[in-house]
Amino acid sequence: MKIQLAQRVNALTPSTTLAITAKAASLRAAGHDVIGLGAGEPDFNTPQNIIDAAVRSMNEGHTKYTPASGLLTLKKEIAAKLKKDQHLDYDTNQIIVTNGAKHGLFTLFQVILDKGDEVIIPTPYWVSYPEQVKLAEGVPVFVEGYESNEFKITPEQLKGVITSKTKAVIINSPSNPTGMIYTEEELKEIGNVCLEHNILIISDEIYEKLVYGDSKHVSIASLSPALKEATIVINGVSKSHSMTGWRIGYAAGNKEIITAMANLASHSTSNPTTPSQYATIEAYAGPKDSVEEMRQAFNKRLDIIHEKLNKIPGFSCIKPKGAFYFFPNVKKAVELTGYATVDEFVAGLLEEALVAVVPGSGFGADNYIRLSYATSLEKLEEAVKRMEQFVEKKMVVNN
Numbered sequence: 016m017k018i019q020l021a022q023r024v025n026a027l028t029p030s031t032t033l034a035i036t037a038k039a040a041s042l043r044a045a046g047h048d049v050i051g052l053g054a055g056e057p058d059f060n061t062p063q064n065i066i067d068a069a070v071r072s073m074n075e076g077h078t079k080y081t082p083a084s085g086l087l088t089l090k091k092e093i094a095a096k097l098k099k100d101q102h103l104d105y106d107t108n109q110i111i112v113t114n115g116a117k118h119g120l121f122t123l124f125q126v127i128l129d130k131g132d133e134v135i136i137p138t139p140y141w142v143s144y145p146e147q148v149k150l151a152e153g154v155p156v157f158v159e160g161y162e163s164n165e166f167k168i169t170p171e172q173l174k175g176v177i178t179s180k181t182k183a184v185i186i187n188s189p190s191n192p193t194g195m196i197y198t199e200e201e202l203k204e205i206g207n208v209c210l211e212h213n214i215l216i217i218s219d220e221i222y223e224k225l226v227y228g229d230s231k232h233v234s235i236a237s238l239s240p241a242l243k244e245a246t247i248v249i250n251g252v253s254k255s256h257s258m259t260g261w262r263i264g265y266a267a268g269n270k271e272i273i274t275a276m277a278n279l280a281s282h283s284t285s286n287p288t289t290p291s292q293y294a295t296i297e298a299y300a301g302p303k304d305s306v307e308e309m310r311q312a313f314n315k316r317l318d319i320i321h322e323k324l325n326k327i328p329g330f331s332c333i334k335p336k337g338a339f340y341f342f343p344n345v346k347k348a349v350e351l352t353g354y355a356t357v358d359e360f361v362a363g364l365l366e367e368a369l370v371a372v373v374p375g376s377g378f379g380a381d382n383y384i385r386l387s388y389a390t391s392l393e394k395l396e397e398a399v400k401r402m403e404q405f406v407e408k409k410m411v412v413n414n
Contacts, residue, residue, distance in 0.1 A: 027146055031377025032385075035361075039371035050398040051371040052386040055191060057257040057339070059312075061294075062305035065256060068297030069290040077293055081286040084277035085112025085265070089292045092299040093265050100223070101234040103243065105267050111276050112295075114287045116221045116251040116264030119276075121147050122283075123247060123266060126275040127215065128153035128182060134217075135176055135184040137168045138379035139342065141191045141219070145379075153182070157379060162344065165333065166193040170204040177208075183215040186235060189222040192378045192385040193342045194335025196226065202235040206242045216246040221264075222338040224255035224306055227314045230336040236268070247272060254338075255306055256298045261291040313339050316388045320395050324386075327403045328410060339389045342375070346382040352409035357381055368405040370398045 035053040043049045060066075084090070090107040097103040113119035120143070128134070130152040136144050137160045145155035156176050160166040173184065186205065188197040197205070209216050216235055223232040236246035251264030266276060286292075317335065324332050324341055329348025332341050345357060354360040361374040361384060375383030388395055 023150055023152070026149055030142055032142060032373050035365070035371050035373050038365060042365070042369065047369055049365070049369045049371060050390075050394050050401070052388075052390065052395075052398055053371045053373045054389070055254075055340070055387060056259040056389060057254065057309060058390045059257045059305075059309050061258050061261070062256065062298075062302075064301050064305075065258065065294045065297050068301070069261075069294035072290050072293035077289055079289065081289055081292060082277075083281035083284075083286050084273075085110075085287060086289075086292045086296070089296050089299075090265075092296050093267070096299050097248070097267060101237045101248075103234065103237055103248070103267070106270075109270050109273050110265055110267045111273050111280070112287050112292060113251075113264045113266060113276075113280070114284050115253060115262040116219070116249050117143060118262075118284065119249050119251070119264045119266040120144075120217070120219070121150070122276045122279055123217065123249070123272070124148055124151040124153060126272060126279055127151075131180055132182040133178060133180045134182060135173065135214075136379075137166075137185070137187075139166055139190075139192050139375065139383065140185070140379050141187060142377050144185055154180070156181070160193075160195075162333065165195045166190065166342070167195060167197055167201060168205075170208045173205060173208050177212050177214065181212065181214055183217050184209060185217045185219060187219040189226060189232065189335075189337025191222065191338055192340050192373075192375075192380075192383075194338040194340050196230050196232065196336045197235075199233045199238065202233060203238055206235050206238060206245070209245060210241055214245075216242070218246050218248050220248060220250045221254050223250065225310055225313060225339060226337045227310075227317060228336060232337065244269065252295050252298050257309060258291075258294070258298065261288070261294055263287055263291050263295045313388065316392050316395055319392065320388055320399060323396070323399045327399070328406050330406075339387055341386045341388065342380075342383050343386070344382050345384050348406050349382075351413070352406055353413040354409075357384060360384075363409075364402065364405055368401040370401050370405075 039051045090110045128151040133154045134148045148155045236243045247268035252258040332343035349360045358374045373385040
C-alpha cells in the first residue's frame with residue numbers, strides 16, 4: 016500500500032536541537048565521551064517537594080481526568096503567580112493549562128490562524144515557531160534581530176513587514192537562543208505598533224525566572240490595559256522549576272481565545288497529566304528556594320564560561336542576560352578552520368572533538384551556534400577546552 020502523507024507534514028523541518036541531541040546520544044552509546052551542549056533543559060532534578068506532591072496526589076487517588084483546560088486549583092495558583100510576578104489580573108476562565116508551553120503555542124496558532132495569515136517572527140527564533148505557524152496553514156514572516164541591537168527587532172522593522180494579512184507577532188524575552196531581554200521601553204514601542212495595527216502579541220515568557228545581573232524581565236502585557244487585552248502570555252514550569260518532562264505550561268489572555276484553545280484541547284489531548292498538575296500547584300504554592308539556587312548556578316556558569324568562549328579563535332559572543340544559552344558568532348572560526356558552513360563546522364566539532372552544539376541555521380541565523388550552559392561547570396570548561404583545541408588544530412592544518 017502506498018502512503019501519501021499530508022502536505023503540512025511533508026513541509027516540516029525536523030528539529031535541529033533534537034537531531035543534534037540524538038546524534039550525540041548515538042555516539043555516547045557507542046562508548047564516546049560526548050559533552051552535549053544542545054539540549055534546552057536544566058541539568059538539575061525537579062525539586063523534591065514537587066516530586067513529593069505528585070506522589071502524594073497519586074496516593075490520594077488523583078489519577079483521573081481533569082477538565083481539558085486544567086484543574087481549577089492550578090489555574091488559581093497560576094493567576095496568583097501572574098498577579099505577584101507580573102502584576103497581571105486574570106480570571107481562571109482566561110487561563111488554560113497545556114501539555115507544556117510548546118503545546119500552548121501550537122494550540123494558540125491552531126485557533127487564531129486561517130490559511131495565509133501571517134505571523135511575524137523575529138530572528139534568531141526558537142526552532143518550533145515557524146513550523147507551528149506552518150502547521151496552522153499560516154505564513155511565517157521573519158524580521159532579523161541584528162547582533163548590534165542585541166538580536167532584538169525595532170518598531171521600525173516591525174512596521175516594515177506588517178501587511179493586511181498580519182495576525183500576530185511573537186516576542187520571546189528572555190530569548191531562546193540568544194538570551195537577550197527586551198527593556199520596558201522597547202516593549203512599549205513595539206506594543207504601540209501592534210495596537211495601532213490591531214496585531215495580537217504572543218509573549219513567550221518561559222525563561223522569565225532566569226535573568227542575570229541588572230536585567231529584569233517585563234511582561235509586555237503588564238504595560239497597559241490595552242496591551243494586556245492584545246497579548247497572550249505563554250509560560251510554564253519547564254525551565255524555572257526544572258520540570259521539562261512533566262509537560263505543564265499555560266496560556267493566559269483573551270477569554271474568547273482561551274475558550275477556543277480549551278475546546279480544541281478537549282478534542283485532541285484532553286487534560287494535561289493529572290499528577291503533573293498537582294506537582295505544579297506545589298511548584299507555585301510551595302517554597303521558591305530551589306528556583307533561586309538554580310538561577311544562581313546558571314549565573315555562575317555564565318560569568319565563567321562567557322570569558323573563556325571569547326578566547327577561542329574566531330569566536331565572538333555578546334553576554335546573554337537571561338535563559339541558559341550562549342549564541343556566539345563563529346563565522347570567522349569557520350573560515351579559519353576551512354569549513355564551508357557552520358553546519359559542517361558543528362558536525363566536525365561533534366565527530367572529532369566530541370562536543371555537541373546546535374548550528375544557528377536551525378534558529379534562522381547561519382553564522383552562529385547555540386551552546387546550552389545547563390550542564391555542570393566542569394563539563395562546560397572541558398567543552399570549551401576541546402573546542403579551542405579543535406579550532407587551533409584545524410587552523411594549523413589549513414595554514
